Amino acid sequence: MSEILLQIDGKEAAAREGMTILEAAQKAGIAIPTLCHHEKLEPYGGCRLCTVEVEAAGRSKLVAACLYPVEKDLVVRTRSEKVDRIRKMILELLLAHAPDAFELQDLAKEYGADRDLFEKEASFCIHCGLCVRYCAEVKKKNAVGFVDRGTRREISFVPGIASKECWKCKQCFPLCPTEALQAAYVLTDALISAPPAKPESEE
Amino acid sequence: MTRIDSPAELEKLRESILSIRDPNKPCITLCSGSACHASASREVAASIEEELARLGLSAEVDLRKTGCHGFCERGPIIVIHPEKICYFQIKPEDVPEIISRTIKDKEVIERLLYTDPATNEKIIHESEIPFYKHQERIVFGSNGAIDPKSIDDYLAIGGYSALAKVLFRMSAGQVLEEVKKSGLRGRGGGGFPTGRKWEESRNAPGEIKYVIVNADEGDPGAYMDRSLLEGNPHSILEGLSIGAYAIGSNEGYIYVRQEYPLAVDNVMTAIRKAEEYGFLGKNILGSGFDFTVKVHRGAGAFVCGESSALMTALEGRAGEPRPKYIHTAVKGLWDRPSVLNNVETWANVPLIINKGAEWFAGFGTGKSKGTKIFSLVGKINHTGLVEVPMGTTLKDIVYKIGGGIPGGKKFKAVQTGGPSGGCIPEELLDLQVGFDELTGAGSMMGSGGMIIMDEDTCMVDVARYFLEFLTDESCGKCVPCREGIRQMLKILTNLTRGKGKEGDIELLERLSEVAGSAALCALGRSAPNPFLSTLKYFRDEYEAHIRQKRCPALCCKELIAYHIDPDKCRACMNCLRKCPSEAISGGKDLIHVIDQDKCTKCGTCFEVCPARFGAVGKISGEPVPSPIPEEARIIVRKSKQK
Numbered sequence: 117m118s119e120i121l122l123q124i125d126g127k128e129a130a131a132r133e134g135m136t137i138l139e140a141a142q143k144a145g146i147a148i149p150t151l152c153h154h155e156k157l158e159p160y161g162g163c164r165l166c167t168v169e170v171e172a173a174g175r176s177k178l179v180a181a182c183l184y185p186v187e188k189d190l191v192v193r194t195r196s197e198k199v200d201r202i203r204k205m206i207l208e209l210l211l212a213h214a215p216d217a218f219e220l221q222d223l224a225k226e227y228g229a230d231r232d233l234f235e236k237e238a239s240f241c242i243h244c245g246l247c248v249r250y251c252a253e254v255k256k257k258n259a260v261g262f263v264d265r266g267t268r269r270e271i272s273f274v275p276g277i278a279s280k281e282c283w284k285c286k287q288c289f290p291l292c293p294t295e296a297l298q299a300a301y302v303l304t305d306a307l308i309s310a311p312p313a314k315p316e317s318e319e
Numbered sequence: 320m321t322r323i324d325s326p327a328e329l330e331k332l333r334e335s336i337l338s339i340r341d342p343n344k345p346c347i348t349l350c351s352g353s354a355c356h357a358s359a360s361r362e363v364a365a366s367i368e369e370e371l372a373r374l375g376l377s378a379e380v381d382l383r384k385t386g387c388h389g390f391c392e393r394g395p396i397i398v399i400h401p402e403k404i405c406y407f408q409i410k411p412e413d414v415p416e417i418i419s420r421t422i423k424d425k426e427v428i429e430r431l432l433y434t435d436p437a438t439n440e441k442i443i444h445e446s447e448i449p450f451y452k453h454q455e456r457i458v459f460g461s462n463g464a465i466d467p468k469s470i471d472d473y474l475a476i477g478g479y480s481a482l483a484k485v486l487f488r489m490s491a492g493q494v495l496e497e498v499k500k501s502g503l504r505g506r507g508g509g510g511f512p513t514g515r516k517w518e519e520s521r522n523a524p525g526e527i528k529y530v531i532v533n534a535d536e537g538d539p540g541a542y543m544d545r546s547l548l549e550g551n552p553h554s555i556l557e558g559l560s561i562g563a564y565a566i567g568s569n570e571g572y573i574y575v576r577q578e579y580p581l582a583v584d585n586v587m588t589a590i591r592k593a594e595e596y597g598f599l600g601k602n603i604l605g606s607g608f609d610f611t612v613k614v615h616r617g618a619g620a621f622v623c624g625e626s627s628a629l630m631t632a633l634e635g636r637a638g639e640p641r642p643k644y645i646h647t648a649v650k651g652l653w654d655r656p657s658v659l660n661n662v663e664t665w666a667n668v669p670l671i672i673n674k675g676a677e678w679f680a681g682f683g684t685g686k687s688k689g690t691k692i693f694s695l696v697g698k699i700n701h702t703g704l705v706e707v708p709m710g711t712t713l714k715d716i717v718y719k720i721g722g723g724i725p726g727g728k729k730f731k732a733v734q735t736g737g738p739s740g741g742c743i744p745e746e747l748l749d750l751q752v753g754f755d756e757l758t759g760a761g762s763m764m765g766s767g768g769m770i771i772m773d774e775d776t777c778m779v780d781v782a783r784y785f786l787e788f789l790t791d792e793s794c795g796k797c798v799p800c801r802e803g804i805r806q807m808l809k810i811l812t813n814l815t816r817g818k819g820k821e822g823d824i825e826l827l828e829r830l831s832e833v834a835g836s837a838a839l840c841a842l843g844r845s846a847p848n849p850f851l852s853t854l855k856y857f858r859d860e861y862e863a864h865i866r867q868k869r870c871p872a873l874c875c876k877e878l879i880a881y882h883i884d885p886d887k888c889r890a891c892m893n894c895l896r897k898c899p900s901e902a903i904s905g906g907k908d909l910i911h912v913i914d915q916d917k918c919t920k921c922g923t924c925f926e927v928c929p930a931r932f933g934a935v936g937k938i939s940g941e942p943v944p945s946p947i948p949e950e951a952r953i954i955v956r957k958s959k960q961k
Contacts, residue, residue: 161642162797164837178836183642198836202799205833209802233826234806243795262637262795265620267805269795 122190137181137192138166148194149203149223151210151293152244153182157253162245163210165223167202169193178202200227208233210242214294217242240296241271247288247297257281260288260300271297273304322597324605326483332596333480336471345380345422346400348463349409352387352549353581354542359411360384360395366411370418380422383472386462386550386585390450392702393433398445398463405445406431436700436722450701453719455682455690458666459543459706462550467585470592473553479598481669482557485564486606489672494565495521498668500676502688507533507624507661507766508737508841510687510754516658519648521566523656528568530559531652531659534575534582535629537621538737539788541768543692543704544662548575548582551666552589556599556612558668563610566658571612574629577619587614621738621792625840626651626659628794639794640840661766663692684710687753691764697734697771700725707752714748717771728773731872732856736765738785738792739845741852742778761852763845777874778857779864783811785849793842800843803834807850815875819865824854869940876920879939883924885910885947887934890954894924894935910952915943 120131124141131140136159141148151163159182166181171191178198193199207229211220215231215238224231243262248271251260259277262269273282282301289298323329347367351360364384371377388396393407399421406417406428413431420426432441433448442448445463465472473479485494499514520528532555536544548555559571575583590612593599601609615633622628623638630652632638651657667689671679680688687709693716695705700722707716713733717723724730732742735752741762743750750756754764772781786808795801807830810823831847838844854861863869870878883894883903888910895903895911902918905911911934913924928935 159642160796161839164798164839167837179644180642180837180839184644201829202833202837205803205829206798206837209798209806209833212802212806235809243798243801245796264795265637266793266795267790267801269801 120186120188122186122188122192124192125194131186133186135186137168137170137179137184137186137190140186141181141192141194146194148181149226150182151219151242152246154246154250154291157246157249159183160245160249162243163206165203165206167199167206169196169199203227204229212237213239214242214296217294219293239270240294240299242294242296243269243271244293246291246293247271250288250291255281255285255287257285260297271300273301275304278304322595324597324602326487326604329474329479329483329604333474333477336475340475343401346383347380347417347422348383348385348398348400350386350388350394350396350463351384352391352394352462352546353579354387354391354546355394355396356581358394358408360409362411363395363397363409363414366414367418370414374418374423376418376422380418383466384468385465386467387546387704388445388463389454389456389459389546389704389706390448390701391704392700403444403446405433405443405448407433449722450703450705450720453715454706455708456706457670457682457690458554458663459547459692459704461554462546465551467550467552468588470553470589470596473551477673478553479557479593481672482560482598483604484672485561486604486608491521491565491567494561494672497676498565498671501671501679502676502683502686503664503667503671503679504687504754505661506663506667506691508764510764513660513664516646516648516660517562517566519646520568520656520658523649525655527570527655528566529652529655529657530563530566530568530571531629531633531657532559532571532573532575532665533624533626533629533659533661534573534579535617535624536576536579536662536766537624537792538766538768540696540770541694541737541766543694543767545576545579545582546704547662547666547692548579549585552582552586553593554666554669555586555662556589556593558665559612560599560603560610561668561672562658562660562665564608566656568658569609569611571610572633572652573612573614574617574623574633575614577616583614583616590614620794621788622794622840622842625842627840629659630657637794639796640842642839663767682708684751684753684756686755687764691752691767693752693767693769695721695769695771697769698724698728698773698776699771709753710751712748713743713750713752716752716769717748721771724771724773726773728775730771731774731776732772732778732781732853734762734770734772734781734785734849735768736763736848737768738788739763739842739848740765740768741848742772742781742856743852744856761855762848775872775874777815777870777872778853778860779811779870780815780872780875782850782853783808783815786811786846789842789846793846797839797843799834799838800840800846803830803838804843804846806830807834807847811850814861814864815870816877817864817868817875819868821865823865824858824861827854863940867940871939873937873939875939879920879937880915880943881913881918881920881922881924882936882938882943883911883913883928884934884936885912885952887932888954889932889934891929891932893927893929897923897927899923905952908954908956910947910954912946912952 129144148166150166152160161180161183168181204227211231212234259281260273263272395409398405503513504510620638623632626647627641628638690706692706734742790808793800835847900919902914925935
């Protein structure tokens with residue numbers, strides 16, 4: 117594969133064709149914050165925290181670094197007034213749901229995000245989809261998925277699959293940036309291990 | 320039906336169809352689109368058939384059930400040929416008279432004609448009615464001439480001649496050049512140059528490529544794609560086949576809403592009949608070109624009108640947009656090059672091929688060529704579908720074609736481009752419609768929805784309404800859209816409820832920036848438009864809601880109060896009797912008074928108060944005058960004084 121030279125934050129960076137801006141930046145030692153990214157998973161582009169400014173063909177635009185493929189002579193700015201403004205707002209929006217998540221708090225400090233800008237609606241889940249995608253792409257089990265759409269969207273374990281697969285796996289738990297996933301599992305677990313119709317002693 | 324294996328055979332077939340058609344034979348065309356079905360056009364059709372049979376005229380008079388004629392306000396519409404006498408709002412009971420007087424005795428029935436409200440003149444022919452006169456119906460016009468279930472009707476008006484032309488007389492490259500030269504741009508939203516999209520797909524690597532019709536029309540109030548698909552499905556199939564030939568595709572899909580049963584039905588029939596003649600399938604017209612079309616019914620998500628979400632849904636997965644840093648024209652359906660165009664775009668293609676790029680580019684303005692079908696709805700006299708050349712002014716559409724605002728109300732704004740579009744105020748009515756013109760005004764062309772709003776419309780509430788729609792339809796994948804527009808909706812809802820506070824406008828602007836620049840797909844990125852455009856042109860209304868808790872349009876329920884003017888009330892008991900919450904006290908000869916604590920602001924009293932009294936009024940932003948003392952409420956009538 118041919119090498120592509122681009123510029124990230126004023127530094128020359130070399131990347132392989134097919135790499136994303138995020139990968140090229142990581143390779144060059146430049147950090148871009150992410151919430152829904154995981155190196156073992158297909159890029160998702162959901163949290164938009166990795167939004168960066170790129171300049172290509174004389175035009176500047178905002179793109180998701182985890183998805184945008186590197187191009188020759190691309191000029192990337194990972195921090196700019198506008199980028200920071202957007203990250204700050206994204207964090208503020210998410211803090212309404214998971215105000216105490218450590219990862220969000222750390223980022224909020226860096227970007228000056230106001231934890232209390234929006235009314236709290238603690239659902240904990242920030243819909244990063246890491247659990248859903250890890251279970252589908254790596255474990256190939258699809259034990260957890262999204263249900264409904266838009267603001268009603270939530271994660272949910274599929275009881276039939278979860279009862280067989282999850283107890284021995286639980287690899288998604290540490291991926292969750294908030295506590296939502298574990299809570300969802302505990303709930304499902306309670307449902308699927310409800311007392312059987314016949315008392316166990318009779319079996 | 321015999322298979323047609325060459326252009327010569329096609330022309331022979333066409334001649335034979337035309338030879339058995341007598342242009343002077345009486346023919347009744349009846350609008351039978353979904354809109355007219357709702358106003359009993361099926362019953363009218365049944366009654367025409369029955370009456371013709373009763374009089375033994377079935378063989379002498381044709382009945383053609385066509386697609387939508389456009390003037391939906393006045394449907395069902397019938398046109399009687401060859402005289403082209405046009406009758407509106409036909410009821411089954413009108414049918415015997417039409418047949419005995421107009422068909423048999425060649426008389427015009429005055430009462431069924433269109434009356435020009437300006438001159439009170441009765442108009443006989445469609446082409447002279449102002450609604451139609453100012454249109455240029457190059458795409459939509461055929462709807463009134465053909466039965467969408469009859470492929471012979473389509474052939475009779477020259478159908479499939481463009482397909483024959485490209486297959487035998489043009490190379491794929493020439494087709495591409497012709498479409499590029501025409502300046503045709505996508506009619507579904509973004510206005511991307513169609514020829515360039517096709518070229519991108521054609522040049523993209525890969526053996527298998529797809530062409531797709533986007534018939535997932537979801538904008539509130541918009542139904543031009545439905546009407547085209549229902550009324551002239553072959554024109555879309557022909558356009559699609561031409562596109563397939565140009566990019567080197569052998570497989571096409573029509574992604575159509577499940578909620579459009581008649582469109583689905585008609586397009587399925589059309590596919591079957593085209594396959595029987597060999598206009599679709601293997602070795603089309605003996606050219607060696609293969610092309611098949613499948614229909615996919617959408618499960619009802621607005622976001623699936625977005626190209627990457629549509630393709631994901633076609634693949635059988637949940638309809639969520641994918642990042643599009645690589646165009647779907649290069650990497651689309653199953654990661655293969657896929658050209659997705661809107662229904663109307665495809666319908667334009669056979670015209671461009673038959674009549675030439677120059678002819679097509681003769682309509683329109685600078686960068687917007689051809690015509691555009693708009694769905695004109697809302698507070699407008701002539702609701703319906705109108706097709707005008709690009710560059711027509713909004714004023715002409717609203718007043719010349721649309722007949723202005725009903726009830727003597729004042730025009731306030733026109734909302735274009737669907738939920739993600741914007742509102743254009745009166746001072747910009749001279750704006751010429753075109754892709755860049757509308758975008759420049761803070762709105763967009765979208766698929767061509769045009770919602771007319773009058774002075775009683777609150778622009779803050781309009782923004783709230785569209786944000787509510789979008790919040791409901793957001794797929795929920797990315798934060799700026801799922802969370803951002805949800806917070807915008809919350810703030811806007813608060814504003815309309817008198818809970819706005821200083822800083823709300825600025826916060827809405829911040830949220831708009833994030834959704835507008837960082838959302839994953841076009842739905843999220845254009846979602847702030849309803850807010851931004853109303854803020855741009857009607858900022859004073861936002862400020863009034865926040866600072867004075869006042870709704871200048873007297874529309875937001877929680878910011879208004881109904882009040883009976885004691886000087887005007889004649890104690891007619893109308894409002895008192897009709898108030899559903901028994902909030903009005905008074906009686907015969909006793910001035911009526913509204914108990915503000917009981918009032919639910921349904922507006923019934925306002926509507927039923929006789930215009931000659933005009934005693935019930937709306938108040939906003941100021942305290943309701945305290946009720947007059949009970950002893951002052953007695954009305955002494957002159958007649959009784961004597």
